Amino acid sequence: MPSSFRPSRRDFLKVSTALGGGLALELALPALGAEAKGPELTAWIVIRPNDEVIIRVARSEMGQGSSTGLPMLVAEELECDWRKVKVEFVSSAENLRRNRVWGSMATGGSQSIRSSQEYLRKAGATAREMLIAAAAQRWKVDAADCDAENSTIIHRPSGRKVRFGQVAQAASRLELPQDVKLKDPKDWNLLGRSARRLDIKDKVTGKPLFGIDVQLPGMLHAAIAQCPVFRGKLKTVADEQLLGLRGLVRVVKLDDAVAVVADSWWRAQKMLKLLPVEWDPGANGGATTASIREFVRFGLEDSSAPVARNDGDVEAAFSQAAKVVEAEYFAPFLNHAPLEPMNCTALVKGDRVEVWAPTQNAEATHAAAAAAAGVALENVEVHLTYLGGGFGRRGFQDYTRQAVAIAKAVEGRPVKLLWSREEDMQHDFYRPMTMMRFKAALDAGGEVTALRVRDASHSIMASVRPQEIKDGIDRHALGGIIDLPYSIPSLRIEFAMRNSHVPVGFMRTVFHSQNPFMRECFIDELAVAAGRDPVEFRRPLLKDKPKDLGVLEAVVKASGWGTPLPAGIHRGVAVQDSHGSYAAAVFEVAVSSEGEIDIRRVVVAVDPGHVVNPDSAEAQVQSCVAYGLTSALWGEITLKDGRVEQKNFDDYRIMRIAEMPRRIEAVLVPSGGFWGGMGETPLAPLAPALCNAVFAATGTRIRALPLKSQGFSVASTA
């Protein structure tokens, strides 16, 4: 390390010897074992003598607030003082050693709350019963006469009290009670009320929380260039050209990428740009957006496409139709663009691997690191950091495999791999390009008698979980279509899988971010054809789906649908269930003669069953508006010569404050009895509600996104 590098170690950066003799870095965020000095009550809870409660979190924090919401579920049943709660993240290695006692660590599909709420609440209730039992034993009284409240056990008949911290040690030695009873939601004190997020202060003081902030003694930095054409290979690298340049450690050649390792990332990146590299583009070097679109479009014509659903008699209905409506819709590839580019820090030492990663799935990172290093799972340690955004991108492990491969080449020294924004933009698992053709029959009364849908789409499952594809049908890609909430007597849905060379992956709300655009805009077309109000038209069609109808009614009421608007302002509506929850949206827009859209008001009603933290739920609605509108207005990844054309935020536009709608109303209508997601569902109805409002304002039907490609812009107040 050159003398100019004088890392000033900060107080909170404690370097300690970790499992396996590697170096562990304690970021400003809590890692397993950092806090947990004290008796464990279930695998989730540690209570210290001073009553401090450590609650463990197995899911990643990427902004969605689950590192506050998940502990709330535990604390509600534990009956502890919320102000005494601290959080620590579990480790994938420890999870492996303890037979996956913390369950899945995957963070995606809006699963964190809904798929772990039951075992987390049970853990809290179990610990509470153990504390009560320990207090009852101490007092030699009947546990049934004792209650837990605000980190205290109270013996009702005598009024005696003992603090959690005083009996935690004794409680931790008791058997885990079975069949604990969970509280009735009406008795909740914490859940359903806004609690302060636990991660805010560190995030406004610049603490090193993220993967990119990892700093280790002797750490090297790596910059990477990947073959610009997907599935292409690295051919030759004239690495001798870099000899003697300042900071160079070495050039590492991978199968489809080349990395420069140096003493600082900036120097590594600078040398990478100087490095003469020849790529073998493979078979796809000629692909363009137009050629891929044509390839996908063939799926609309393919007569051999399998039938995914066939109710009633579609052909008979069409032959008797008073009116037939047909339309074709298109959604482009999209880039996730989390603000923190992909990165991963790795240290390989003999047969041991340590990894520091902002990952949405620490267990997948663990497995990827083991495979990349060729070592057993037991020899790997993953340190989970906070994520500077995830949106689905960080469930994929390409950056982990690369970091470990590079670390292997500089064995014994930790190396932090950071992608440039350009690499991040051009090497994603993109939201799939999708096309759909709809054909509907209306009878003389304007009722829908038949609907035929042909979906031609890339499939994410084809590469991620191929076993889920049956008879050529990817039900995941048909989300919102195969399970549409509308009661239509005759329905035929066909699916044509069209996978180009472009890698595709889960992106916030996934297929429910483009399929509802198509479905709900087409339903709007049918309402127009039937001469009916879009809400009036949907109501009878939703007769068998009370929850979808419920959010539609909620948004109608909150938005004042049907009431007069000032001249020039127009409304659009859409409804969509996804990720276990229900959402409906109303937009109010004005559109200038030049096509400039002024979004005056956005109302989103959401029924997620139960709301854990209303303030966080509202934040997720706002977040979905910014993310969903960025996609609907501007989002489009295009290709030329087999490679992505967009490079950075100057040609892949992201919404800024001046374009963010001023009036966003989150209407939370939890109806109870189920647990749905909150981070993705509110996004689903946004693009169609906006496009339906644009139609109401202009008479122009938007059948392809983004709106930018259809001649529309958005009003900015800056």
Add this chain to the structure above:
Amino acid sequence: MIELTVNGRKHNVDVEPEMPLLWVLRDVLDVKGPKYGCGIAQCGACTVHLNGEPVRSCSVPVSAAAGQKVLTIEGLAQRGQLHPVQKAWIDNEVPQCGYCQSGQIMAAVALLTRNPSPSDKDIDAAMTNICRCGTYARIRTAIHAAAKSPKPAKAKA
């Protein structure tokens, strides 16, 4: 050697003059608050103050900061007291993932320094930083709240 004053502390760094200030802060001085997001002055995650003015440190060569005062998010609190903008960010629960917030806060502090009670339009013009989580509504609320709070002692760079 290039001399810099970062958060009131003098440093001499032996780096190429064209090395961006961001990377000197992050990789040489271990000041990790300013973040890398784009490298082309688009996103503003790297925003710091240079002699009191907000700059995108990814696009400022360190030579342009030589002998001058750099203030980062780490230097904003005075005598253990958070800056009113930081307090407003906490009160309004602004951050989600938090990655952009160091830059957002530095941009907001600069705005309030030259315009103590900005209108919505002023906020739109000055706050050009990208937040991918969409915390914009709360950023706006927090800036208005900070504008109403008692004025802080001037942060010394």
